[in-house]
Amino acid sequence: MTARGKHVLFISRQRLVGTTNGSSTYLIDLARAVRAAGMVPHLLQPAPTLMGRWPMLTLRPEMAVFETHVARGLLRVGNRLISLSPRLYSSVARAGVAALARRAGVQAAWARDRKAPYAVAIPWTAADHRFVAQHARGRCDVAIADYMFNAEAFADLPAGTPTAIVMHDLFHARGSAATDSVAQVERAHEVAMLARADAVIAIQATEARFVADEVPGTRAILAPMAATPVARPQPGxxxxxxxxxxxxxxxxxxxxxxxxxxxxxxxxxxxxxxxxxxxxxxxxxxxxxxxxxxxxxxxxxxxxxxxxxxxxxxxxxxxxxxxxxxxxxxxxxxxxxxxxxxxxxxxxxxxxxxxxxxxxxxxxxxxxxxxxxxxxxxxxxxxxxxxxxxxSPAACYRDVQQWLAASVSPPSTPAPSAPAS
The missing domain is CATH 3.40.50.2000 (Glycogen Phosphorylase B;)
Incomplete structure (x- = not known):
């Protein structure tokens, strides 16, 4: 048995519509590396909160790297994801009224702009877990959690499924400045979440060293973001x-x-x-x-x-x-x-x-x-x-591809020794 044709399930709760931001670009690039290794990437999104305040999202062509894309509480129509939540539509209406009020000079508390919660770190629900257990079947020789918060999904997978976490960031190292867009995580809690995986995919060397030093029993895989260089410099x-x-x-x-x-x-x-x-x-x-x-x-x-x-x-x-x-x-x-x-x-x-x-x-x-x-x-x-x-892609993703192949291939059986004479 080889890695070719095996299924890799990406579990994500970020607003992933294409290469529109750094974390999305990196995840899609990892899915491309899975394809390049002869394996089949799938995308599972168990939380409808990923929509934030958007009732509809348009998926870009690069999302086609995923063989399947299933999202809870969302209707897929062509290249669009449409929310089925009445609560979201009422929230959108309220936000629209507040925006008009701000333009008119209203400064009341109800008119202030409020960002949607950080979807990646929202606590998991029983419905999220049921969704993963249901839809992981047939798509999951290996599971990769997009951010450590999604390691919660590992409990819903078949026993023995190899698992990895795409680290993206070392959250406890960000400091208190990042209060408006990311979760605040204590160092010990972050280490405990990372330790749930067999491997952690780190995007840069400092963070890979942290995993190697502080998360025993979990393999640290350094996989910097790859890029396709232009033919010649562009001084502009x-x-x-x-x-x-x-x-x-x-x-x-x-x-x-x-x-x-x-x-x-x-x-x-x-x-x-x-x-x-x-x-x-x-x-x-x-x-x-x-x-x-x-x-x-x-x-x-x-x-x-x-x-x-x-x-x-x-x-x-x-x-x-x-x-x-x-x-x-x-x-x-x-x-x-x-x-x-x-x-x-x-x-x-x-x-x-x-x-x-x-x-x-x-x-x-x-x-x-x-x-x-x-x-x-x-x-x-x-x-x-x-x-x-x-x-280059070859340099950046070689270790990830090797880990994937080793995870789905049984260890070789040593040849029997010759009988003693």
Whole structure:
């Protein structure tokens, strides 16, 4: 028996519609690695709370990597997921009224915008467990929990099923700053949740070492986010900057710091400079952005934005996990200015290829220095070289594929020894 044709069940409660944010991109990439290993990936979503405040979600073409996709409490019609919850529709109506009231200047408590709960960490229900037990049949030679919170599902699988957790982040290391978009987890509790799995898939080296050191009996598998490098460096245009991010606390806080502490210095020295901000992080700035900044929101493709930008910035001030947009920028062959938080876990690989500082004045100085065409071209070439050397799919996912194959293949039986003479 070999791994080919075996079924790998991904259990997720994130709002997964395509490669629209870092965690979704990583999970879909892991599913592609499963396909590349000759195995069949399936997606099971046991909690309708993943919809947040959206009554309908449109699935992008990349979701086709999953052989099947089953979600509790949601109706699948073509490429759309439609909520069947009356409570959600009433919540949407209330949110709409509150939004209109805010635009009219109402500042009452009932009119405040309230984010939906962090779906990934919502406590599991009996209905969630029943759903997993029912739909895992025939789809589960191996189970992979998307985030440690979904290790709860392992109790609903057939005994002996090999299990893994996609770590994404080391939650207890994020600190108290991440209060608006993620769960707060104590170190001991996080270790206990990770220990439920046979293996933990870590996206960067620091977090893989934590698992190896602190979670005995669980295999740590390092699998950085992979990228497909462009053919040649793309120095872009000196006066165009780019930031890409979703609406999460690290992105929002980092961009606010850049607007307040860095952007004024850049504009004063080079008034023609423009910054484009792509991704749902734009939702966090309903009152707009400083002069010279364009909030693009979600875009159909980042390819032309990366190609045109002279410098990609990543001004994160806290966070954990591998920063997916850093890998994308490296693979796009871009000059990059980032904070040390951005480079956590890949400091060695990126040394000399990314300008790095958490000082506002130095950050602005790095951006301005890259207006020089030759310097920008050198940094773009160095970034691309890092992507080629360290973040190809073959290099990133080899260990995951080997673990999957070993998990579904019985150990070889030693040949019988010759009888004693």
């Amino acid at each position: 245009t000196a006066d165009r900057l780019l930031f890409v991010g979703s609406d999460t606390a690290p992105n929002v806080d980092g961009l606010r710091w850049f607007f307040d502490a860095v952007w004024p210095s850049i504009r004063a020295a080079a008034p023609a400079t423009r910054l484009e901000v792509a991704g749902s992080v734009a939702r966090a700035f309903p009152d707009g952005a400083p002069e010279g900044v364009t909030l693009l929101g979600l875009v159909d493709s980042l390819v032309p934005l990366y190609a045109a930008a002279g410098v990609v910035i990543s001004p994160l001030t806290f966070g954990s996990g591998l920063k997916i947009k850093l890998i994308e920028a490296l693979a796009a062959g871009k000059a990059i200015v980032a904070t040390p938080v951005t480079l956590q876990g890949v400091e060695r690989e990126c040394a000399g290829a990314v300008d790095c500082t958490d000082d506002a004045a130095a950050f602005a100085a790095h951006v301005l220095a890259l207006r020089d065409d030759e310097r920008r071209a050198r940094q773009a070439a160095a970034a691309l070289a890092v992507a080629v050397a360290h973040f």
